[in-house]
Structure formats: C-alpha cells, structure tokens
Amino acid sequence: MILIADSGSTKTDWACVSENGDRCVRFQSAGYNPNYNTADNIREDVLKSLPAVFPVSEVSELYFYGAGVTELQYGFITEVMLTVFPNAKKVFVAMDTLASARATLGFNPGFVAIVGTGTNSCLYDGEKITLNIDSLGFILGDEGSGGYIGKKLICDYIRGDLPKRLVPEVAKLIGKTNDEIIDQIYTKPKPNRYCAQFCKYVGDNRYNDPYFHDLMLGSFRDFFSHIICHYPDYERYKLNCVGSVAFYYQDLLSEAASDFGMSLGNVLKAPMDGLIKYHTK
Numbered sequence: 001m002i003l004i005a006d007s008g009s010t011k012t013d014w015a016c017v018s019e020n021g022d023r024c025v026r027f028q029s030a031g032y033n034p035n036y037n038t039a040d041n042i043r044e045d046v047l048k049s050l051p052a053v054f055p056v057s058e059v060s061e062l063y064f065y066g067a068g069v070t071e072l073q074y075g076f077i078t079e080v081m082l083t084v085f086p087n088a089k090k091v092f093v094a095m096d097t098l099a100s101a102r103a104t105l106g107f108n109p110g111f112v113a114i115v116g117t118g119t120n121s122c123l124y125d126g127e128k129i130t131l132n133i134d135s136l137g138f139i140l141g142d143e144g145s146g147g148y149i150g151k152k153l154i155c156d157y158i159r160g161d162l163p164k165r166l167v168p169e170v171a172k173l174i175g176k177t178n179d180e181i182i183d184q185i186y187t188k189p190k191p192n193r194y195c196a197q198f199c200k201y202v203g204d205n206r207y208n209d210p211y212f213h214d215l216m217l218g219s220f221r222d223f224f225s226h227i228i229c230h231y232p233d234y235e236r237y238k239l240n241c242v243g244s245v246a247f248y249y250q251d252l253l254s255e256a257a258s259d260f261g262m263s264l265g266n267v268l269k270a271p272m273d274g275l276i277k278y279h280t281k
C-alpha cells in the first residue's frame with residue numbers, strides 16, 4: 001500500500017492506496033509543521049487519527065509533503081513516520097510545493113503556488129522544483145495567505161485604521177481586547193492559524209463593503225509584488241494554485257494576477273486527488 005500525506009499548517013490529508021488504485025482509505029489529522037511540532041506530538045496525533053482497522057503493516061511506501069518542511073527536517077519527519085509505519089521500505093519527504101506541482105501539473109513543467117493558511121511558490125520542471133522564492137513564513141512574509149489577510153485585519157482594528165462603520169462587527173468577531181489579541185499572537189501556539197481564521201470573514205464580505213474587497217485584493221497584490229515578481233520571466237507562466245484561499249477567492253486572485261501580467265491555470269482546493277493519480281500511474 002502507498003500512503004500519501006499532504007500536511008498544511010492547519011490539517012493533514014492522508015490517503016492510503018493500493019498500487020493499482022483500486023483500494024483507498026482516506027482520513028485527516030492535525031497539520032504538522034516541524035517548526036512548531038515535536039516528534040512525540042506528531043506520532044501521537046497520527047496514531048489517534050488512524051481509522052479503525054487501518055492497514056498499518058501493509059504500508060510499504062510513504063510520501064510525506066509538508067508545509068515548512070525544508071531539507072533540514074527531512075530526516076526528522078522520516079524518523080517520526082517510521083515509528084508509526086515501521087514496515088515502510090521507502091519514505092519520501094518533500095515540501096508541500098512539490099505536492100502542489102505534482103497535483104496540478106503531473107509530469108508537465110510550469111509555475112505553482114500555494115495560497116492557503118500560508119503561501120509558497122515554485123517553478124517545476126515536470127520532475128523536481130527548480131526555483132523557490134521563500135515566502136519567509138508567517139512572521140516575515142506569507143503575503144496573500146489567510147494568515148496574512150487576518151493579520152492585516154487585526155492590525156487595522158487595533159490601530160484604529162478600520163472604517164468606523166465596521167468597528168462594532170469586527171470587535172464582535174474578534175471578541176478580545178487589544179492586549180488579549182497581542183497575548184494570543186505572541187505567546188500562544190500557532191498564531192498563523194489564529195489570524196487565518198478571520199480570512200473567511202474578509203472574503204465572504206468582499207462584495208459587501210469596499211474595505212474588505214480592497215484588503216483582500218491588496219493582500220494578493222502583495223503576494224505578487226513581494227514574491228512572484230522575483231521569479232525570472234514569471235509572466236510567461238500561468239499561475240496554477242492549490243489552497244482554500246486561492247480556491248474560494250480566485251476572482252480577486254485572478255484580478256491581482258492580471259495586474260501583474262499573469263492568468264490563472266488549474267486552481268485546486270487541495271492536492272490529494274492529483275497526488276493519488278500521480279502516485280498510482
């Protein structure tokens with residue numbers, strides 16, 4: 001059996017498939033970012049998330065694609081996975097950008113971006129990643145992501161830059177004092193997820209109030225100006241995307257792409273269907 005894991009900042013999608021694709025078991029667990037999660041935390045969460053009567057002993061190959069998983073963490077992830085699936089003869093670990101490239105492009109070259117809780121992007125030659133401009137993560141970058149959009153809303157709210165007409169409803173939405181918000185982001189786990197939860201509110205109201213429209217569109221434009229524009233001849237490519245933010249708000253993402261001379265290609269909410277197809281070929 002082939003086990004595939006697509007691990008984002010929020011959740012991990014799993015699929016255990018037979019080599020010919022006629023058997024498939026899917027489940028979800030928490031997201032595992034090695035910058036925030038310990039080995040014990042990951043192992044215990046995987047074990048408790050396994051479906052009943054899961055064929056652990058039949059897993060012979062494991063492909064783990066993860067957000068924040070750089071080459072420095074490949075060994076760490078491999079060791080953790082082998083404690084759960086000890087019969088796996090092959091454990092392949094890569095960044096989530098490769099998962100998105102394989103899911104949207106298969107064996108064809110192109111340009112791929114992840115736009116979800118966080119962001120990432122790469123050029124893909126049909127086999128491997130050839131160039132990756134680092135998004136720098138939640139603290140330093142991740143422009144265009146759900147975390148970035150939520151962070152901008154919070155900043156405007158705390159600094160008093162929010163239009164007065166919106167202050168009562170945003171205050172109710174956040175439900176914390178300014179000091180509590182700062183404490184939440186700077187001292188509590190997973191601040192990126194905390195900020196990203198407000199992205200849906202912004203997106204759902206993007207045509208109800210110009211503030212939300214401009215906030216989201218401006219965040220996507222930041223994604224292009226701060227990250228995408230650093231790729232040589234980026235205008236030559238279509239922007240293939242994976243991620244809930246890209247999928248649900250591709251109208252404004254497409255507008256921002258057009259501003260920078262690009263158009264959208266394949267846009268997927270999640271890469272798993274494409275990964276199953278890729279690994280069972």
